[in-house]
Amino acid sequence: MVPRSTDEDIKAASDVDVALVTPASIPGLNSRELLLLRPVFADSSWEPDVIIGHGRVLGSYAAAQKQQFFSRARRVHFVHTDAEQLEAAKEMPGGTSRMASADERRNLERDLARSADLVVGVGPMLTATITDDLIGLSPRPKIMCMVPGLRSAFDPASASPPVRNALLVVGRADDFQSKGIDIVADALLKVVDRWPQSRPHPPVLVLRGVPGEAATDVKARLDEIFEGRVAYHLRPYSDSEELVKQDLAQSRVMLMPSRHEGFGLAAFEAIASDIPVLISAESGLAQFLRESHIDTEPSSIVTTRNTSTRLAIDEWADAIWYVLTHPAPSRAQAHEMRKRLSEIVDWRTAVDYLLAELDGLD
Template sequence: MARIKTQRTRSGKWPMVLLLNDEYGTRKGGISTVNRQIGCFLASKGATVLCTVLNATQQDKHDAAADGIRLVFPTTFERDPRKAELYWLTFDHQTRYPDLPSHVDFIVGHVHITSHAARRIKERFPDAKLVQVTHVMPEDTSQYKGDESVLSIGKESRNILDDLRHTDVMFSVGPLIYDYYRHQTNQLTLQHHELLPKPSDIFIDMKLKPPVDTETKVVLSIGRVKGVEKLKGVDLAANTMGHVIKALPHTKWRLRGIRRDDFQASRSIIEANTGRFQFVPFTPLEYATQEELCEDMEKADVVLMPSRAEPFGLVGLEAIAAGVPVVVSNKSGLAKFLTKQDPEFDRTIVEIDDDDDEAAKTLSKRVIKILTDGPREFRAAQSLKKKLLDSEYWAASHRKFLQTFGLEG
């Protein structure tokens, strides 16, 4: 969208906002998607928005220009063979990003990706307000990432809290993360608000046709496998799909978010977690743009997200906004958010047992029901889409967000 200057700050000038992230595209979802939404939102209300990146595709550059956002690239040196990395933004910003403007009103970091970079770059702009957006809860998510991640939980939590001590305003994405950081920052002096992301317009604008009566069915899962299979519940999904394919042999399982160089490891992880099913076929798909995700959802009969720990789960929210039947675990932040909306959203939530085999059986029963009762489940999904969008649940948190930057909704 083009930037439209509609509001001035209370001081009578347009605020200059510096967003800190490693990318502008939304292929990896989550933090990058929220970062772009924040940038678009502020730019549409008159702010001048800059966003750091390590690199960008031509599509990223086109999207940023259309959004009215200036991308800031790192300086590279001809004889330096090193690839751009986040450390440049954190510890080498003086030399790698020397062309930042002389004055910045707000610096926005994302915990834990660029929160320390934001704190350090603020030293160049002592008068700027530091805003941090929290996306992670190490004590939940790192439990499922292997021994090294578990052993580093304490250090990671301390580092996050140390960065937040220097923060002026913090926004936590969703009710689960907001509740966690209310407790964590109780002794700190900062403003803390909940941020409820609105689904991207590209999903809201989707007009799906009712399912056709075919034996072929499609289950779509979205998310990286290698290193986070326990966290994202990909192992549960593999076991679940064994039950589903046994009952409905023509079902296709499409798994979006597998990089080419991770394919062998990802396939080994899935094959090791199929339970009593010797072979569960799946179609690996690489990281996708939002346009590609829309195409995935157009072909999907259900989106399956059986996470054991998910701070929010934006892609599930966007699937609901698209009007696709969704299955999420009760352990996700998205489930906590949905239970606060309307009892009808309970149909998307499945309570998973700590016993993996029992959890897979429970999930498979729900997936099979959706696949065998397509027209009814489609109508229910369309009803949930309408309820979600009609509620405008995001409005209050977005007004608070604008007020933080001296803008009005």
């Protein structure tokens, strides 16, 4: 169900066996408000067996659909974020607390999960979070963990390695602190200062996902760190798969330096496309890779936390330096990582597991 759709949207969905439905169009209602209306089905007597809501943002609309129109349907609530961890990651040292926002969002996620028939955590970290958040509450829904299947953005075998040393970061760049962009910027400064003048193609940072209204602020913060010594390109958020494919294919390495990341789908898609990745140790994806005993040498998992003996930016600088100066081995290890992951995760298995859990509900 979507608020509105074009003929192009309907055709694209139909090509992958998905039927888009929309509610009746009512002047004056925004997109979110339209999701509170009953969808219009081709067969007016048809009703869904399962309604799926994603996170605290869209989960409320799924709950409303069941309560108002489809009381016999099972409701599944997917958990995509850990509100407390994410809000804490946005806090600046010595700055304003985000406690109130974190508590409000955590309570909303918990209430939506508590009232669902089945709760699905995306990856092991988020599954553990929602499991603990529901302790002591009754009734308590069934909880399961789902790891997405690998979906390559392009055919890795058909893509030539890039010539330039572009480092890609994908995400809301206005969340400068939580996304760890300052960590990568400081680390990249160390790499560039170490880069021999005789060596071609010094590193270039590419940030995909910069909101238009935040571009000037993001630029100012990067300029303050780089002082004109590092090249970078800001690119706006885009839902174009073609642009995402190009970004990945043109990148020497994809970076996910988040101080907290519930899972890390952007890095997961890079792995699916044989692109070397460096990912935050403070992410659900890192936890899944470690539990599955899948990694590269040196490790693709890098901490964003300082220790008593070493700064996080030094860890990231060394990891970036290795990938850029050893492109062939890094790409070969990325291929091996994808191969090993493809042996344990795929969409068919994930969906079958979800359906089995639904069938097992009382």
